[in-house]
Amino acid sequence: MDFAHYIGGEWVGDSDVTTNTSPANRDDVIGTYARGDAARVDQAVSAALAAQPDWASASPQLRHDVLERAGALIVERKDELGRLLAREEGKTIAEAVGETVRASQVFKFFAGEALRNTGDAVASVRPGIDVMIEREAVGVIGLITPWNFPIAIPAWKLAPALAYGNAVVMKPAELTPGCAWELAKILDEAGCPAGIFNLVMGPGSKVGARIVEHEDIAAVSFTGSVATGRQVAVDCAARGKKVQLEMGGKNPMVVVDDADLDVAVGASLNGAFFSTGQRCTASSRLIVTAGIHDAFLDKLTAAAADLVIGDPLDAKTQIGPVVDQGQLDQNLEYLALAATEGCDVRGGGLGNGNGFFMHPAIFAGASNQMRVSREEIFGPMASVIKVADYDEALAVANDTEFGLSSGICTTSLKIATDFRRNAKAGMVMVNLPTAGVDYHVPFGGRKGSSYGPREQGSYAREFYTTVKTSYIAP
Ligand code: ADP
Numbered sequence: 001m002d003f004a005h006y007i008g009g010e011w012v013g014d015s016d017v018t019t020n021t022s023p024a025n026r027d028d029v030i031g032t033y034a035r036g037d038a039a040r041v042d043q044a045v046s047a048a049l050a051a052q053p054d055w056a057s058a059s060p061q062l063r064h065d066v067l068e069r070a071g072a073l074i075v076e077r078k079d080e081l082g083r084l085l086a087r088e089e090g091k092t093i094a095e096a097v098g099e100t101v102r103a104s105q106v107f108k109f110f111a112g113e114a115l116r117n118t119g120d121a122v123a124s125v126r127p128g129i130d131v132m133i134e135r136e137a138v139g140v141i142g143l144i145t146p147w148n149f150p151i152a153i154p155a156w157k158l159a160p161a162l163a164y165g166n167a168v169v170m171k172p173a174e175l176t177p178g179c180a181w182e183l184a185k186i187l188d189e190a191g192c193p194a195g196i197f198n199l200v201m202g203p204g205s206k207v208g209a210r211i212v213e214h215e216d217i218a219a220v221s222f223t224g225s226v227a228t229g230r231q232v233a234v235d236c237a238a239r240g241k242k243v244q245l246e247m248g249g250k251n252p253m254v255v256v257d258d259a260d261l262d263v264a265v266g267a268s269l270n271g272a273f274f275s276t277g278q279r280c281t282a283s284s285r286l287i288v289t290a291g292i293h294d295a296f297l298d299k300l301t302a303a304a305a306d307l308v309i310g311d312p313l314d315a316k317t318q319i320g321p322v323v324d325q326g327q328l329d330q331n332l333e334y335l336a337l338a339a340t341e342g343c344d345v346r347g348g349g350l351g352n353g354n355g356f357f358m359h360p361a362i363f364a365g366a367s368n369q370m371r372v373s374r375e376e377i378f379g380p381m382a383s384v385i386k387v388a389d390y391d392e393a394l395a396v397a398n399d400t401e402f403g404l405s406s407g408i409c410t411t412s413l414k415i416a417t418d419f420r421r422n423a424k425a426g427m428v429m430v431n432l433p434t435a436g437v438d439y440h441v442p443f444g445g446r447k448g449s450s451y452g453p454r455e456q457g458s459y460a461r462e463f464y465t466t467v468k469t470s471y472i473a474p
Contacts, residue, residue, distance in 0.1 A: 003033045003177065005040060005201060006184035008047030009194025014040065018174055018201070023090040023321040024312050024355040030088050033177040036202035038210040041169060044198035045216050048140040048167035051195025056137040056165030063114040063163055069190035070159075070183075071107030074100060074151075081151065081182055086312040088178045089150050090320040090355070091275050093313050103155035103183075106439050106456075110159035113458060117164060117465070130472045135465035137165030138242060139218035142211035144204070144232070146224045147323055148278045148378075150176035154183055156439070157221045160460040162196065169198045169217065171208050173224075175323060177201045204228065212236060219243065221455070221463065223280075226376070226448055233451055244452035244463045246280065246444060248376040249404035251434040252397035253283035254419065256390050256410045257291035263431050264292070264409035265299045271407065271433035272382035273307060273360040276319055278327075280449070281405045281427070281435035285366075285373055286384045287393045293386045297364055300384070301346050304360045309351045321355040322379060328356040331379035334372055338363040338381070341370040348381065368396045376402070390415055398424045404445030405434040426450060 004011040014034035022028035055063070074081065082097030089096070119134040143157045154170060161168045172180035184199040200207050208228075212220055212235045219242035222232045229247040236243035253271055255264040271283030288296050312320035322328045335348045343363035351357025358380065366373050366383035373383040387393045390410075397406055397419075406423035409431050410416050416430045426445035427437065437443055442454035453462035 001031045003031050003181045005034050005036055005044070006188065006197070006199040007040070007044045008198065009188070012040070012043070018177065020088055020178055022087045022355070023323050024087070024353070026354055028087065030084070030178050033181065033201050036200045037206045040200045040202070041207055041210040041214060044169045044200050045140060045214050047195035048169055048198055049216050051193055052137070052140055052165075052167035055167060055193060055196050060114045060117065063165065064111045066187070066190050066192050067107045067111035067114060067159055067163060070186050070192070071104045071111060073186045073189060074107065075104035078104070081179065083313065084178050084182065085151055086320070088176050089147060090312050090323055092317050092320050093315060095275055096312070099149060099152045102439060103151045106152070106155040107159045109440055110163040113160065113461070114163040117461070124471060128473060130474070132470045132472065134468050134470070135164070135461060136468055138464060138466050139166060140216055141166045141168050141464070142214070142217040142220040143168055143170040144208050144211060144220065144222045144224065145170065145172050145180070147173035147175040148275070148280075150179035151183065153223050154180050156456050156460075158183070158197070160464045162192070164461065164464045166464060167196045167198075169200060169211060171200055171202065171204075171211055174201070174203055213239065215239065217241065219463065222246070229451070242452070242463065244455065246450050246455060247448065248402055249280045249282065249445065249449050250285060250374065250376055250400045250402045251281055251283050251405045251407070251425075252285045252287050252400070253407040253434055254393045254397050254409070255286065255288045255292060255296055256393060256408070256412070256415060257289050258411045258415070259292060259409035260411060260431070261292065261295060261299060264296060265303055267407065267409055267431065267433045268300055268382070269303050269307075271435050273304060273319060273380045274435070276322055277360070277380035278323060278378055279435045281437070283407060283434040284377060284382050285368070285397075285400075286382050287387055287396050288384060289387055289389055289393055297362075297384055301362055304347055304362060307360060309357055309359055310353065319360065319380060321357045323356070325356060327378065328358065331358060331377065331381065334377045334379065334381060335361055338366070338372045341372060343370070343372065343383070368399055374400065394419060394422055398422075401448040402445065403447035404449035405429060407432065407434040426454075
């Protein structure tokens, strides 16, 4: 089946297409998806510009109702959408259905937020004058999304953008256009007015780049790699655009001597390997104090070896394939590098089947200075770094160019509190995996991980609105 762009409320095809295949089975063709270019972006921006003022000035009830209906349609179709997600991205069916439900929750949350866009009224320092502070829509917003959460990330950018009265031009990752296309169909069914949501699929170098440079796109929200994100930020700044970036992580999970061993192994196993390690919040540095190190390493190695790798649509599977050949090749290079750098590499072999399967790998005996401990790998691999005590663990945890999520396993309130206060990260997890977040609270990081205002929850309003201060002398 051919899937078209969605522009100005119409389905618009292109002669150029991308064939979307499953990473679990290269013969499983999901469909062919239109592959746009700069001209398609221009067409979408024109539609968005024309539609946005009426959407912003309409009753918030309209925006609420569209978002609420979209949320309801997503959850109604969660099994079918979850199946599509598992097929095109490769995460397990349980993770995929969970992500789909999350997308629905995000739409419903922002349906409510559309009605809660409150402002402030204050007395002026000048007698008799009133001052009002209100939040208005930004205008047309460009959304550039990655492949690893192909329904949740579009949802958490799209829902707040629409809730606050913006129009959107969205470009999904080339590897996962399917979920984004379904979102377009759902918004159409939910009664989103023509031109308010536009989907243009295609390569980052053409479609993404045009979104960033188009003078009528007032703001860009991007999730993806550090290299692309930094370029997007520079290009947006040069044009005076608002920009928000979510990029990589090299997230630490600290395990101290007093940790509950089962909790520590469970949280590390989940954080490092689930979703095939393809999460920016994955735990890729397991920093373990000397007293518990050997027991932790033995138990983690055994648990990782027991993980079931295979078909994401099989309910027994715990780890699906890597997303594509390029990512698999890169993972294998890091696996070889870990050995060259002197790690004791445990696991990591290729899996069976007609897909990009690999076993999780543990890099025992790693140091924090090795490249495998400093560069984001984005695969099912984690360094295990032995340290003397909690103080060294905290220093090593913070010694990274990233700062998204930081975890600790401990039964000591004193240590947990100290870590929460001193971890240089946007999110801290105590006795929980570094990955796995709620949808009604801010998501984002520090240093090289994020740039600009936070995403999700009511904090999303900062990016998707602009402030107006009015002075009124009656
Ligand atoms: P990943 O490694 O996760 O694919 P990328 O940063 O390459 O990370 O991709 C994230 C998103 O950014 C994708 O939708 C991709 O198509 C898009 N993208 C890639 N290059 C550019 C670019 N030069 N300008 C804008 N968007 C881009």
